[in-house]
Amino acid sequence: MNFLLTNRLPRRLATRLVGRIARIEHPAVRVPSIAAWRFFSGVDLSDSATTSFGSLRDAFVRPLRPGARSFVSDPTVIASPCDAIVGAHGPVEDGRAYQVKGFPYRLDELLPDPALAARFADGQFVTLRLTAGMYHRFHAPADLAVEAVTYLSGDCWNVNPIALKRVERLFCRNERAVIEARLADGMPLLLVPVAAILVASIRLTFLDTPALLRDRGPGRVACDAAVSKGEEMGWFEHGSTIIIILPRGATLMPTLVEGQAIRAGEALATAA
Known part of the structure; x- marks a missing residue:
């Protein structure tokens, strides 16, 4: 039923509609929509800067x-960029990662450049899923130099576990951004925010916060942005997924377990 309700309706239309409703500040819309969101998502606002919202x-x-x-201070530790549920993670096997067990996808389908995919073909990956009630901003997992952002237009399938078990190569189908960055020691790292149904936008603070990423259209934008560990990098306007891809030489924390909750700043991997 969940799959049918969230994927067998006009996904783009539903996403645009929710995006418009979410911006309405009139109390007749704002009050019931926030109440419904809080009821169905089980959101915890105890650490929010405010509990009074205009929309x-x-x-x-x-x-x-x-x-x-x-954020963990050790410079060799790569932290989680966001609050999330840990999904599939582990070694990239001959250029393949997994959305769930038995459902592989190729990095050269997820990423815009085969040469970029080849650079991480024997690396590590972690999938982080942000649910609707979570904190939706994401931060630099380490001191980073961001070198480029590529926007890839696409669909907006739900990215919950139910859909991941039914839609092959789902992350490669959905709208996404590929953020190319390097650590202070030169090690490359990729952050791939993936949009989903009802995700009205992906915004990147270091690039151009006021503009929707999709408003720029598909393509690669070179940049030279230094972001410190823990510094905000952007946000989703609903829950979604971030895939972190690391090269060979990085090591995922042995304590990572699929399905566990993780908070922004907690240790995710080591770079040495």
């Missing part, structure tokens, strides 16, 4: 109070 969108992209998230 549903404001509730989705709420900032946290100062000090609500602490």
Whole structure:
């Protein structure tokens, strides 16, 4: 039933509609929409900077109070960029990663450039799923130099576990951004925010926060942006997924378990 309700309806139309509703500030729309969101998503606002919101969108992209998230200080540790549920993770096998067990996808389908995919063909990957009630902003997992962002237009399938078990190569079908970055020691790292149904936008703070990423249209934008560990990089306007791809030499934390909750700032991998 969940799959039918969220994937067998006009996904783009539903996403645009929710995006418009989420921006309405009139109390007749704002109050019931926020109440429904809080009821169905089980959101916890105890660490939010405010509990008073001008619209549903404001509730989705709420900032946290100062000090609500602490990023591990060890420079060799790559932290989780967001609050999330840990999904499939592990080694990239001959250029293949997994959305769930038995459902592989190729990096050269997910990423815009075969040469870029080849660079990570024997690396590590972690899938982080943001649910509708979670904190929707994401941060630099380490001190980074961002070199480029590529926007890839696509569908907006739901990215929950039910859909991941039914739609092959789902992440390669959906709208997404590929953020190319390097650590302070030169190690490359990719962050791939993946949009989903009802995700009205992906916004990147270091690139151009006021503009929707999709408003720029498909293509690669070179940049030279330094972001410090823990610094905000952008946000989703609903729940979605971030895939982190690391090269050979990085090691995922042995304590990672699929299905566990993780908070922004907690250790995800080591770079050495």
